[in-house]
Amino acid sequence: MSGLDDRVAAMLRQHEVEQFLYHEAALLDAHEYAAWLDLFSDDTHYFMPIRRTVSHKDADREFTRPGQVAYFDDPKALLRVRVDKLLTGRSWSEDPPSRTRRLITNVRVLADNGAELEIASNFHLYRTRLKSEEDSWIGSRRDVLRRHDDSFLIARREIRLEQTVILSRNLSNFF
Amino acid sequence: MAISRGDIEHLVSDERGELDRRIFSDDEIFELEMERIFGKAWLFLCHESQIPAQGDFFESVMGRDNVLVVRQKDGSVRAFINSCTHRGNAVCRAEEGNARSFLCTYHGWSYGIDGTLKGVPGYKTFYDGQLDKSELGLRHIARLDTYHGFVFGSHDASAPALVDYLGPTGRLGLDLIAARGDMEVIPGIQKFVVDCNWKVTVDNVFDWYHPQVSHASATMVDATGRDRHQGRHRTLDMAGVDMESGESLAATVSGISATDFDQVVLLGEFGHGIGGPTTSSTGAVEFDDSWRRTERAQTLLGPVGVSVGGHPNIFPTAWVTMAPSQISLRIPRSATSTEIWWFSFVDAALSPEQKAFQARIATRIFGPSGLLEQDDGENWVQVTMQSRGAASRGIKHTMSMGIGRGAVIHEAGLHRIEGTTSEHGQRWMYRAWREWMTAETWDELREATVPGDVL
Ligand code: FES
Ligand SMILES: [Fe+2]
Numbered sequence: 097m098s099g100l101d102d103r104v105a106a107m108l109r110q111h112e113v114e115q116f117l118y119h120e121a122a123l124l125d126a127h128e129y130a131a132w133l134d135l136f137s138d139d140t141h142y143f144m145p146i147r148r149t150v151s152h153k154d155a156d157r158e159f160t161r162p163g164q165v166a167y168f169d170d171p172k173a174l175l176r177v178r179v180d181k182l183l184t185g186r187s188w189s190e191d192p193p194s195r196t197r198r199l200i201t202n203v204r205v206l207a208d209n210g211a212e213l214e215i216a217s218n219f220h221l222y223r224t225r226l227k228s229e230e231d232s233w234i235g236s237r238r239d240v241l242r243r244h245d246d247s248f249l250i251a252r253r254e255i256r257l258e259q260t261v262i263l264s265r266n267l268s269n270f271f
Numbered sequence: 272m273a274i275s276r277g278d279i280e281h282l283v284s285d286e287r288g289e290l291d292r293r294i295f296s297d298d299e300i301f302e303l304e305m306e307r308i309f310g311k312a313w314l315f316l317c318h319e320s321q322i323p324a325q326g327d328f329f330e331s332v333m334g335r336d337n338v339l340v341v342r343q344k345d346g347s348v349r350a351f352i353n354s355c356t357h358r359g360n361a362v363c364r365a366e367e368g369n370a371r372s373f374l375c376t377y378h379g380w381s382y383g384i385d386g387t388l389k390g391v392p393g394y395k396t397f398y399d400g401q402l403d404k405s406e407l408g409l410r411h412i413a414r415l416d417t418y419h420g421f422v423f424g425s426h427d428a429s430a431p432a433l434v435d436y437l438g439p440t441g442r443l444g445l446d447l448i449a450a451r452g453d454m455e456v457i458p459g460i461q462k463f464v465v466d467c468n469w470k471v472t473v474d475n476v477f478d479w480y481h482p483q484v485s486h487a488s489a490t491m492v493d494a495t496g497r498d499r500h501q502g503r504h505r506t507l508d509m510a511g512v513d514m515e516s517g518e519s520l521a522a523t524v525s526g527i528s529a530t531d532f533d534q535v536v537l538l539g540e541f542g543h544g545i546g547g548p549t550t551s552s553t554g555a556v557e558f559d560d561s562w563r564r565t566e567r568a569q570t571l572l573g574p575v576g577v578s579v580g581g582h583p584n585i586f587p588t589a590w591v592t593m594a595p596s597q598i599s600l601r602i603p604r605s606a607t608s609t610e611i612w613w614f615s616f617v618d619a620a621l622s623p624e625q626k627a628f629q630a631r632i633a634t635r636i637f638g639p640s641g642l643l644e645q646d647d648g649e650n651w652v653q654v655t656m657q658s659r660g661a662a663s664r665g666i667k668h669t670m671s672m673g674i675g676r677g678a679v680i681h682e683a684g685l686h687r688i689e690g691t692t693s694e695h696g697q698r699w700m701y702r703a704w705r706e707w708m709t710a711e712t713w714d715e716l717r718e719a720t721v722p723g724d725v726l
Pocket of ligand 1: 376380
């Protein structure tokens, strides 16, 4: 019965996508930055726009777009620079390293054309630093995952934080 | 216990190059700053290009007052306190946008974009028409003026004209952006909070001693993204390196990793200052410095200004940087909390691709995720928090580098010190802070902040 087959296939795909995102989060929480970087395609775009408090009628201005100022607007090369920076041993904002934990939820497959999937997910990134510093970022992500061997590559990621003024001294972690 | 004028004079010694650390955490001093500095100074609010159309507004901050800067029907700009004259509710709760009117959501008083009170629910039935609406418009800020499109406001009706307040040094700071073309703000103001005293973020503007250590990690990585283990370590320049082509976009000898380049420090009245390398010693600090050779730049900046590669600060809190053109506003929220806002500028005549490139460079260098500024906040918080204990606040801040050795050259209305890395700029800023906190009049303040012959 093809209806059942389709549903089983969708469940398997959901499972693979979720396991991939959990694996990615685990690498970041373990500070395995080089391995994390390998999960991105060479043509990736990693983007976190600026968010603004605007009236309902100005809702189209809530987020900045590529070409405007952002918090992250990175091709792979710049992601690599960020990773290399963290590995220098002199990246003071992350040395001593922050303690982070990422909770990835609400994973949905929005589209699948065979080669690429569009995935929505929510995250909670919790960070503590030094003795008493605590940051908590909640937001949503839209990823384009490209099928690659038995897994995926992240070909695009857009991150939307549930903050307008960033309530922390820096964004020295990945989302 | 009220702080006396005499007490404040002892907090800053530019003769010894020492600061009393209480100025970084004391609530009473913060209250005085709100009154004597942020209640009087011309404060940068925004740029006219952010509000091009009638009804466009941008909310900015003056001290603890939120201020709406609004484009008017006739093309002029006005600014009012975002506080309903009925009971003080905010009449606008968006950071920016477009408005046909401002409706207070408490009892429904409504104001025109010119601030006049238009509508009062129950004006006839409840007030019996006995309310002088003409007296109850939104409160305009005492002074508003612009310079090359940069909008400034002051709470003090007796403040000198903006152009005189800025003086040659402050104007040069802004001209270093304005001279690059028909400048406009790229949409997207980065905003973040650092738990530190605002002055720590401001004296850092002149601090060319810290990059080699604070920003060591940023200077060590190959900004092109090539494998750093292949033995080619290059320096990340102030402007960074072209992330697509891998080409270095700035002179390779320059760079924030070095401190032994020629520097020029400009001291301005009212505490404005500029400090940092000259372009001749570092090469350009920006990736394309051709604008400096245009007639517009040469005329506007003059022979000294055209080679300024360092950082201007418009006292108290507007930092100008040129790689790319940005203003960083440091907004005091409490003695130990500061909001940082980044405005990024671009020549309106550039192509969309060129503008996008400038936006990416801005995102890459400064702001909370910037390769440089990531590491600044960490230090600034610790500077504030580790200096406020019963014992640690009794230790003096040391700010004596170059003291007594800065010969001031007075030329073309500017006062400059040439040399290498120093703390002249910081000492000038704190000396001006002391004068702001004690002067009784604008004349007294101006006189006390005219640079002498040696610093
Ligand atoms: S507070 Fe604004 S209408 Fe009452
Ligand atoms: Fe810095």
